[in-house]
Amino acid sequence: MSDPAGVLADLRAESEELDLLVRGLSEERWAAATPAPGWTVAHQIAHLAWTDAAALLAATDPGAFAVEVEKALAAPDRFVDEGAEEGAALAPGVLLARWRDGRERLHRVLREAAPGTRFPWYGPPMSAGSLATARLMETWAHGQDVADALGVVRAPTARLRHVAWIGLRARDYAYLVRGLTPPAAPFRLELTAPEGVADGALGDAVWSFGPEDAPQLVTGPALDFCLLVTQRVHRADTALVAQGADAEEWLGIAQAFAGPAGQGRPPQGAGS
Incomplete structure (x- = not known):
């Protein structure tokens, strides 16, 4: 940056x-x-x-x-x-x-x-x-x-890589804004780029952030991760996989934006 x-x-x-x-x-x-x-x-x-x-x-x-x-x-x-x-x-x-x-x-x-x-x-x-x-x-x-x-369906772009990056960068903030202590160890993301993005100059098929030997790992679709850290989708409605208890906890509170702790979105079908 x-x-x-x-x-x-x-x-x-x-x-x-x-x-x-x-x-x-x-x-x-x-x-x-x-x-x-x-x-x-x-x-x-x-x-x-x-x-x-x-x-x-x-x-x-x-x-x-x-x-x-x-x-x-x-x-x-x-x-x-x-x-x-x-x-x-x-x-x-x-x-x-x-x-x-x-x-x-x-x-x-x-x-x-x-x-x-x-x-x-x-x-x-x-x-x-x-x-x-x-x-x-x-x-x-x-x-x-x-x-x-x-009612518009937007095609994901390579610009989502920025959203994923800041989502990980904001990890500690998500804890602190809730009065919690952030994990000491770094996390790693391995996210699958949206279909059609990972070709030629647009980027790799997998977007990786964080140390390769990090003990906590999150994998899954980049779009799902970006929707989650911007709190546009509930954790249960993603295909994200957390390896490690700390990573799993983080996915329940993650937010990429500053300000008070967000409330997130209810799971699909909630209240129906």
């Missing part, structure tokens, strides 16, 4: 793919319910615009961002929803323009950041490359909610 150019290009591609889904939607479709309780398509895009604005503030005015962090700490169960509500109340065209402008300004700031610069965040401080990866992860995850609401 010393050179963020590659992940910034992938972030732009991920954003443009989601932009294609929502541009031209009717007001009725902007108001369509997504799998996140109480959130419409508009809420999902508003959240991305709000988080891009927060990232831009962190990168350009750390003092002002620290004030926003204090506000978040004072209302941990409300601040995310309140930000989404404010943006979702805008006219779709205004909201779309706000999201486009904010993500472009953030892209320029991260692209021009001096090597070694670290920015404050709601979790641990991040380099420009890591912050761009976090924005890609959120864009993909909230884009999944939008796609589900619109």
Whole structure:
């Protein structure tokens, strides 16, 4: 992540793919319910615009961002929803323009950041490359909610490798945010790349992260892992396999995003 150019290009591609889904939607479709309780398509895009604005503030005015962090700490169960509500109340065209402008300004700031610069965040401080990866992860995850609401099946891309990487990097945070002690030993991931991705320049058939001799191992489809660490699917509805008690425990609490511990999604068929 010393050179963020590659992940910034992938972030732009991920954003443009989601932009294609929502541009031209009717007001009725902007108001369509997504799998996140109480959130419409508009809420999902508003959240991305709000988080891009927060990232831009962190990168350009750390003092002002620290004030926003204090506000978040004072209302941990409300601040995310309140930000989404404010943006979702805008006219779709205004909201779309706000999201486009904010993500472009953030892209320029991260692209021009001096090597070694670290920015404050709601979790641990991040380099420009890591912050761009976090924005890609959120864009993909909230884009999944939008796609589900619109009945669109998205083809997985090689950009999921970034989501998997940050999912593993956030392992300790998932424990700490729940008041738990992270395991001391490193974990390893061996994830099967999505069909059609592992050919030629697009990547290997298996994406591996972590030491080869790590005592805890997670294997399975990369898409399942990315859906799990963004809490878009329940652990029971994946084909992931954990080797080791610590790895199994982690898959029950994993989250790739900063902020309070997520509630995740219920297993398919729950309550039916």
